[in-house]
Amino acid sequence: MSSETFPTVGAAQLTEDEARLLMGRAFSAGINRLMVHGHAYPYLHQDGQRWFPFHPLEDSAFKTGPLDLTFDIHPDAEIWAALPSLNRMAARLSYAMSRGAAAAEVAWLYPEWEAENFVNFGADSVEPGAFESEISKALRRAGFSYARLSRSALAASTSDGGQLRAGQASFRALVIENVDVIDPEVLRAVLDAADAGVAVVWMGSIPERADGLVDAISRDAMVEALADRVQSDVRMVSSADEIPAAIAEAGVLPALSPLSSDGLRMSVARRQVVGSDLYFLFNESYQQQTDQFRIEGEFAEARLLDPDTGQALETNLDGDVLTVTLPGARGVVLWLAR
Helix, strand or coil, X not given: CCCCCCECCCCCCCCHHHHHHHHHHHHHCCCXXXXXXXXXXXXXXXXXXXXXXXXXXXXXXXXXXXXXXXXXXXXXXXXXXXXXXXXXXXXXXXXXXXXXXXXXXXXXXXXXXXXXXCCCCCCCCCCCCCCCCHHHHHHHXXXXXXXXXXXXXXXXXXXXXXXEEECCEEECEEEEECCCCCCHHHHHHHHHHHHCCCEEEEECXXXXXXXXXXXXXXXXXXXXXXXXXXXXXXXXXXXXXXXXXXXXXXXXXCCEEECCCCCCCCEEEEEEECCEEEEEEECCCXXXXXXXXXXXXXXXXXXXXXXXXXXXXXXXXXXXXXXXXXXXXXXXXXXXXX
């Protein structure tokens, strides 16, 4: 379970499409519970000032600091009338995308903890693709789903039969980027994954020093010894654009492969349930987009479901090729019976 709010800087009043884009971005990133935290209190202070936006205007009667807190929801706002339909849409997606278990082909190692490395859904930049990194773009356009993996989770992982298992999740590929220092146990887990047939792709230089100050000399020696093996056992790349090809060369394919050489325009989130797969396909733009997918593996039935109505949509399926057209800032649920 996870949740996300849409804080803003600048007292923004979101339009319906902007709210849909932010909500769809969150669902396509794997978040399956949303709390749209707008300030919905129309009450006035004695001097006539509204409570919102909680920021220090010269004539403001109340403030909490140098910045306002949330986007503005009130009965006169443009988005007010759309709230019931947005809530129903979000409720349907929350239900669908919390069935079964999340599924991703790629585990992507989290970098060191820094605020700028975390996903931002802030409403101060409601632009398509805002905050998306080059690696995320490359994986998404190639059709690969990914999950971020902490260093501690990787160190505790096990690998066999071409699968890296971390907790309840399993992955067929591991991506590592720009690591300056590393725990020897993490590096051992990387080698175990490569030895087990997991597609390990490394971008940037391989570290030669361990993290931390305790027992630094011996830990540095362990990292240096392991680094030589890593250099020969993993697939080294120099740019984000090379990562999908390196994964595919290892025999790992996305569940929905793009037919276009330009890659996918839409974002894809996947859930595995008993006997079937669920996908959320989302158009993170303000223009209509069309994508063609090749469905990998055997399936008995494919059906598109509209999260706005809960009804089935016409499914444009030719053999194993699915064509999906979505208006801007809209998504659709794909159900595949296996």
